[in-house]
Amino acid sequence: MDLKLQGALAAVVGEENVLADTLGRRLYEYDGGVDRALPDLVVFPQTRDEVVAIVKAARAHGAPIIARGAGTGLSGGAIAREGGVVLSLNRMRRVLEVDTELGRAVVEPGVVNLEFSTSIAATGFYFAPDPSSQRACTIGGNAAENSGGPHTLLHGVTVNHVLGLEVVLASGEVARLSVDDGGWDLTGLMVGSEGTLGIITAITIKLTRRAESVATLLAIYNDVGQAADTVSAITACGITPAALEMMDGFSLRAIEAATHAGYPLDSAAVLLIEVEGLREETEEDAERIREACVQAGAREVRLAANEAERELLWKGRKTAFGAMGRISPNNYVMDGVIPRTQIKRVLERIEEIGARHGFPVGNMFHAGDGNLHPLVFFDERAGELPRALAASREILAACVEAGGSITGEHGVGIEKQDLMPLIFSDDDLDFMRRMRRAFDPDGGLNPNKMIPAFHACTEIRADAALYREGL
């Protein structure tokens, strides 16, 4: 550990806001994913100017800088893979401005997603991106990961709700970006950059007005295929639900044990569907969706009678990932995207891959936009991790093969870095490397994430070919 750097950082934020001891550092070696790496230092800035000074000091000492929000990320984004300084932004949590007339707000990166929406509830507005981790994750983290959520289907992902950013660049310069600026959309580039292009210190977000009316339906099936068919059927009738989520029977039983949301335990799959808008509109849409579900074979369709019932249905979905801890000691969640029309086929394929490797696989996902979250259940203590990862990779390769992608919303981070060659050519990746260098010539911001080292690519493509042959 670099004592000089520690001193320099302490001079900026005060000794009590720098962690250098083993215990403190070990508590920042994890996030919501499976990767672990020990940072050299953890520092807690409270203002943009402190961030600037920290970035300058760390870069002067050649130490990598890894931004961190709440550490709920699932792809290792906040892990100090190459050591260095973890910049924990969760104490920068002031709401700087709320302007309901203009429908926008300015927040610091550590503001927690759901707490922000709750705090302005009285105005009738909220921040629309609703990752299932929303009661913990930060808006800075949402912007860095371009996070989505169940209601992304109608409202779009985080990038559709960011109007401007204040970013500290690797040089220590402060850039103010806005979607209203002419020229290149640098705001759009920064959103989803996973801490590799700059440290976000303030976010101007769009506020969304709560819909006049919301209808939430739970369609219950005895057959997974019928549920998958319904997804296409609903879009075919010209309705864009606000949310269209699917959970298979396996996941349902764990979720029910955790939340008692009233999910039917004996079903093969359920769809959680929500429509919002003007009152007459939602009632009509809900009825048409109900018909589509029944036609596709739903054995029952329930309509939430009130806000409490609606919340309960959602609570089950929103805590679903965590509830999986009840099924097996460990699980590994993926984030593949496929065309909606392929859901049925890919789910079968996933089951087959899991079975071949000897793992049960659960599915609960954003069906409306084809964003799958297969979960492989395994036991790390039994040494099953490598095999579980192999199964997971094969599943993602199957998604790509079905015409999809390796990440919908959880980011690339460490986890999917070496899968990038499956969807990008060498030229694409080289372009990304150059783009990154333009912002961060020394590569000090969140190094060794997202973009794979050059030589890794051929190897990975060869592996993928083997997966396809099912070896």
Next chain:
Amino acid sequence: MVTAVSKAGLLDLRAGDVERCVRCGLCLNACPTFRVLGEEMDSPRGRIYQVELADRGELAIEGDFTLHMDRCLDCRACVSACPSGVPYGAIIERTRVATARPSWLERFLLERVLPYPARVRRAAGLLRFYQRSGLQAVARRSGLLEWMGLAEAEGLSPVIAGGESYDGEVTGPVRARVAFFPGCAQRVLLPELNAATVRVLRRQGCDVTVIEEMGCCGALHVHSGMREFARALARENVVKLEAALASVDAVVVNAAGCGATLKEYADLFEGEPEWEARAQRVARKINDVTEFLDDLGPRTELLGPLPVTATYQDPCHLAHGQGIRNAPRALLATIPSLELREMERSDQCCGSAGTYNLKQPEIARALLADRLNVIAASGAEIVVTANPGCQMQLASALPGRVFHVVELLDASHRARPR
């Protein structure tokens, strides 16, 4: 399914408990200490990870590890928040066996005084010193109390000298037979609360006996890592409760912390199947007073109007520990003219947590300050809660404005025009 594996760890954990944490972080903002301190070490996820590391011998069980364990309120907010069902209470309580270092005064009080009702009475002064807030003195001065007719109640209740006495009579046909557990320190610290509880139960048609001979339930011992001692207390208490239950339908408790501990006695008897089973049987009959009255269905014709705006603070060991959130609110809703105004995050710890406010004064102060803010924002005139500890903590800042649910029911009974 978590399979039981033999534990070879350094801490006496239950197999499979810490492994249940998937580190999703969904508990972070529910944790009061994380909200105040903003670092992983003082979050549930971070504490569980530390316990895991310490258990494996990768962290020394001393110094900062102990500090972060001490800072935990054992408020169980993380348990409510955790979708994975991590039994955090069992994890921290078992860890504390190795980390807690009770002071001589604490040891003296916990081992030599609280278990013995007679000594509790004699040590009243000492306990009051421990309690600090001088609640009763301030309560006497409060105009609101007088207005609500509680001053009268206080004036009527016999001075607590040797042995408490309870007044009130059963109204109408007997609807239930219950045994009331009066707790330990609260007998002398909040005697009027116990008196009100018995009066309310009787008024609502319950034949009440008081389990005088039962001392401390052991909650404070469990929280302070004195598990052996707690187990001994639990053994005695299970026997006393079994005896009491021979002639009543339920045991009623008005302290959420005690209720939660009594309901969890079985956890203390791991590996002793016979005692475990006895503890479980007893636990099924333990009722928080709000839970009990709500189930019974209060006779609303006995309730008079209390024109006051109130906000409800969920006690941790009621909301998170026993999952009881609705019953107290439902009871308040039965009181005519009382208007309930919810405060923000009403289930966040007020910082009382047993003797936490004495040991971690800074965090406790920050938590109390947060409560005072949300209480003020609710615009309510009075605060209602359902646990003596919370009541005293809040009253230390809001003298004369904090009541237990049963105290309001008692006042409402009195306010009924006859």
